[in-house]
Amino acid sequence: MRLMHFTVAALLSAFTNMALSAELGNNCTTSLAAGQMMKTNCEINTMMNGKKYCFGSEDAKREFMQHPQETIMKAEAFYAKNAEPEREKISQADALKQVNSSSCDLSNKDAGYLELDGLDLRHCKMVNTSFFGAYLRGANLSGANLHRAYLNLARLENANLSNADLSEAIIFQAIFSNTNFSGANLANARVIGTLGNVDMSGANAKSARFGLDIGNQPMGQMKFDSVGGKFSNTNFEGADLNIASFSFGDLRGANLSKANLHLADLSQADLTGADLTGADLTDADVDGAVFQQVKGLDTVKGLATVKGKRR
Secondary structure (H helix, E strand, C coil), rough: CHHHHHHHHHHHHHHHHHCCCCCCHHEHHHHHHHCCCCCCCCEEEECCCEECCCCCCCCHHHHHHHHHHHHHHHHHHHHHHHHHCCCECHHHHHHHHCCCCCCEEECCCCCCCCCCCCCCCCCCEEECCEEECCCCCEECCCCEEEECCEECCCCCCECCCCCCCCCCEECCCCCCCECCCCCEEECCCCCEEEECCCCCCCEEEECCCCCCCCCCCCCCCCCECCCCCCCCCCCCCCCCCCEECCCCCCCCCCCCCEEECCEEEECCCCCCCCCCCCCCCCCEEEECCECCCCCCCHHHEHHHHHHHCCC
């Protein structure tokens, strides 16, 4: 009988846990406390004071349990300041009406799966706009305001995003080919996927996250992969580039100071004149990479563990 009561209680607790909506927009509570948004599927969670909190990994949950109240306070403060406003779904017709107006404003709109191929969107304000799965092939977004935009699974072949403001944008598994990001502001952006021959030369990717999110990949391991990409003079200062592939890439004059390049693939890449001051190259592949006139090489972490022979 006692076992039966215990089983029923456990089941009720489990159903209650499943039914309760999670706090903080399903973001990892520990990540929020550290000043970073990280959406989760909330499979890893815990109950605290009748509320459900989500985590991106078991490690994040263990860290939370060490100081739960303090972590919650920090997470709530960061989320209140940085949470995205809700997006309003917009129709194809309404989107085109905005695009054709001189005061085009698609901010806080959900333009998911809309067809915007070849359109001139330079005059549009697109702050926090969702282009999930949208067609933007050949679109001109040069210099456009796309701060905190959401471009997951968007079609970006031949799109011109040069000098666009993509700070804090999320670009996850979009489809790229000859996509131009030269001079764009990608500070604090999250970019992951196969970019191929993308042009990101002269862009500002300071503190951006191009690396793999360990423990938060429901579709399996996905990484930033840009074989032969153009990154000359790109600012990657403090960026997370772990496991990223830059093989055969042009990184001449790039600022990689304090960047996390753990397990990165730099084979056959050209880093002539790049700044690696304080970068982490632990277990990176540098076979055939050009390291001529590289700055700060004596400050690089993990240099003794790199694979291959650099030139």
